[in-house]
Amino acid sequence: MRRLRKVFLFSLLCLVYAGQSARAVPESPSAGLGPRLSATISRLEAHAARLKTLSTEFVQEKNLAAFRNTLTLRGRIFMERGGRLAWHVDEPVRYSVLITDKVIRQWDEETRQVREIPLSGNPMLRTALDQISVWFNGDYSSALKDYEVELVQENPVVIRFMPKPSALTAKVLKSIELRFRSNEEYLEQILILEAGGDSTRIRFENTVLNSPLKEADFEVDRRA
């Protein structure tokens, strides 16, 4: 049962982190990239460095290769840079997870239980969560060890990460495409193409950057 829970948490991490598997930043992250791509990534990281808090709604469209229909999930994300991340799913089921530097706490409407997993003693979770913060903080250079990167479009910026054959994610992941807002301050959508033919598109809507967040935004059990 404990293993089952870990698999579920791992699945969340897969989604949030979207396959980045390496923290190690190459000595020269942009080495080997073309000058336009290198300049673009530097510019995006400079924008991301100014990010202190994030509040956004999301629409997540999951297309399963075996089915014609799209599964749509809706919810909200709140993040404090270097602090807490709260991921609330509102549809089709209500589910919340809070990730801090010490603990993961989750709740869902079906079990109506709050579950807490301390990060001490879970080094794998710890590592994965560290990587989540890398993702939300916009440190895209750190993905270059495991991914080939290409600039798909410049205005608005679209960059695509494709796992290198040696990357652990290469067997399951085809590409991750990040589309930025026209002001490049934050992501507009993430498109994840899986090797098996499934795809996930996460659109961020009503995104607010660097505004004070409420304590209630980080509570999972207030929905119980």
Place this chain on the structure above:
Amino acid sequence: MRHGLLACVLIFHVAGCAAVPFGSPADASMKDVSPHELLARFEERLPSRFTLLNSLVFQFGLFNKVSALGYISVDREHRRFHVVCMSPVGVKLFEVSGDEKDIDRHFAIGDFGKNPYFFRSVAEDIRRVYFGLVPPEETPVYRGRRRMYFYSESGSGEETVYRFGSPDHVLLDKTRLRDHVGLWRVSYYEYRSTSEGYLPAGTVLENWEYGYRITIRLKDIRSE
């Protein structure tokens, strides 16, 4: 003999009623209902093919619960199914398809695929829930005041008891027994008349042999 079996079924039913999150079916007299007509009408109202989005709760023991999303396509006529199970954040945990006998393993995250029995038990549970909803013709019947019981022997010392009732004369549950000992039971709650046919909004599978329960809540009906 039959009354002893009926007593066993009732005991299992009462014992398992606690904490079911669905409404109990209303009572209705079975006095003037023909078993043959009841089965024919029920079969007629069942959809032959359908695709559903469900929420699932896996429960082991009293307090260990894990929730998930299930996307399932069922072809009752050809006895085929295809299911994708996802975490509440929409990450695929496993995917399997099959028919009455065989299964095709498509995907499993993490340790799920390492257990040789995992896919087989998933397929068995799906067959229990979605196939064999009507007992074979000429199945012996016992008529209670408000319920009708059909006893279908498998020939290997096992027996399936189908319990019909409610004003709509629907299948309330089916219980599998071996030597009068319950192995598993599927209970169906809150039937809805949908564009696809008659479908339960709630389903509970209890596996006494291996000590787990799966609660399935219908979230959406999809047209494929």
